[in-house]
Amino acid sequence: MINRRILILLGICSMMSGCIDPFEIETENFENILVVNTTITNEMKNQEVLLTRTFRFEDDGPISEEGAIVKVIEDASVEYLFEESSPGTYRSVQEFAASSGKEYQLSLQTADGKSYVSDKVILPQETSIERIYPQRITNDNGGEGLGIFVDTFDPTGNSQYYRYEFKETYRVVPPKWYPFDLIVTRDGPGLLFFDFDFVERPETQKICYANSISNNIKIVNTAILEEDRIMGLEVNFIPAEDIRIKDRYSVLVRQYVQSREANGFYQILSSFSESESLFSQIQPGFVTGNIISENNQDDKVLGYFDVSSVSEQRIFVDRDDFLADLPSFELECDIFRPEQGFGTLLEYHMLIRDFIDSNTVRYYSDVPLPPDGSIPFTFVRRVCGDCTTSGVSEAPDFWID
Template sequence: MSVRRLLLVLIFSTMSGCIDPFEIETENFENILVINAIITNEVKNQEILLSRTFRFEDDGPLSEEGATVKVIEDSSVEYLFEESSAGTYRSIQEFAVNSGREYQLSIRTSDGKSYVSDKVTLPQETSIERVYPQRITNDDGVEGLGIFVDTFDPTGNSQYYRYEFEETYRVIPPKWYPFDLVVTRERPLFFEFDLVERSESQRICYANNVSNNIKITNTINFEEDRITGLEVSFIPAEDIRIENRYSILVRQYVQSREANGFYEILSSFSESESLFSQIQPGFITGNITSESNQDDKVLGYFDVSSVSEQRIFVDRDDFLADLPSYELKCEIFRPEPGFGTLLEYHMLIRDFIESNTVRYYTDVPLPPDGSFPFTFMRTECADCTTAGVSEVPDFWID
């Protein structure tokens, strides 16, 4: 076994276990066009995503490329879309949907098949009243931070709501060290090493997550069109997201009754306890059909929604200071010279450096030389770029 391979075995041997692979194969697979089309009352380049269904054993969905996409307003005004990346189509011009007008989606795929949506209109525009954090204990007995929303439509016309969020949090590695170890020269019997200043960009980073669940609610059985204390997210106290400073942008979509029904069914499928449930869901019918062939299935919904958003910032100490926090195991790796030659030891150190799985770290204030035992730390303990990016977001407030 080479020195490099031995190194990787040493690093990861304690992190791996014995898992027997389970092969999944899909039977009766149908290649169906999947359309993710939501346009809003925001003036922007609207975006529509096209892909194909995929088998369990595949890596992921296949993007639908080369399609012609447009949104038609009142059967006369056309907004054309262009493919900005594989399967992602953005409107050539910025536009927003307006109340009192009808909108229809038209798609023609590269193989000549045409798809069209029902005509839809913009629902009532209603703004979020408040987004706020609160310390809670969830149904599983876990303490943490809940994010809640209040909203109210005095006209009583909104009724159907869907929520998404995007969260950003600051990451500070617990064992950041100001120097990196580098090989400066490889001699026949040994290597020469030196310390160079480590980039400050590895010291503080910002990570980003986008919600991937479907959160819908309605007020049809309420005396007034008001939502109070709707929980849109929960963060356990020991989660890295709330280890330092945290921000969340909550987006509220007011949608039609038909769109709500579609997302409700979609949500019930996605929350199924097991992929191997004996109850097999049928096909989810949306408001998009094939013009080329009535038997040609399409999965998706053309959604026209009014949107309101609100961002808040949270510091851990304001809510969770007395609770256990996120703890990253950061043990020092100290490769021992063993009984090999000095050159073999230096080759091992070089491979540690080049593996990018560790960073140089020392707990003694002595400069290393050729015989001094070098020490290292797992990269995520010393370099924040493993979790995020160093550039401060434009919206960030300290």
């Protein structure tokens, strides 16, 4: 029975995707370095400090730095303590916001007794985003899609150094959602066949919401310009055939005003790669931040203790308002029917049961149920009939239809 089920699952997988041979990569000259990723802002909230270790390219991901003692010191007198809310993630015990004119310093001690401290930094001037807006554009590679742009202006000319990140949320509607699921109502040893029936499929599988965050470093320097103004800065581009813009899309853009020193750090960081994963991967050379070891001057630390003022805006976009005439994202959702072949009816029913139990497919029929009560055993890939494979069913609090 076990071998037969394995063959069934392999058969299901072969209908859904091709096989890819793994390519093994090994890292040489690896250094185990503490990684500090944090930005303290002028928002009243529980601030966060993320601590991990660099990892090899062949590893699954970074190792969380657990059991550390973390605090942020304000004006060398007020201490904000942090507690570990999840492995490697430290949240301030109390809410606080960085204030102008005050100095902030990060202090931490790892579980093995090593101590680290940052330079003292101050909060830059706050500058609000003027507007975020979408626009249909053609990118440098000739692809059409939706661009997200930002305008901002500081009449005092004191901001100058900006960093942008965004979080996307989009609605997912499976193309072959069906109101009923197929279930087994009678099976067991000694039977010649199984009984099947239908139950209502949960409405929570019909519409879902998925998130995506920016994975590049977008920085802008207006110091050499005549005025501290940014116009038409493209912070994101979504190809017309991307799932994110298949239906309804929202993006929250956050603007950080940062110091000249922080700008220099992120400039160097972005020159290595377009991915912020370099906060967790060792790169050629070493990017020096503003955090040092108090125990050993040769002990490297990757990261920067940043204090920034933040402004943010959110917009919603419907695909039909910009990209209605362009090809859109389409899932491969062929309907397939398991064949009985030369086996017995019981073996065929066991095959159908194993299809259902695999949770990789969903029942779907493109014809009404037959009046005689017989059941057409037809299926689609789960992603085609169940949106929870791509997102969550509960709409975010900010979502507007």
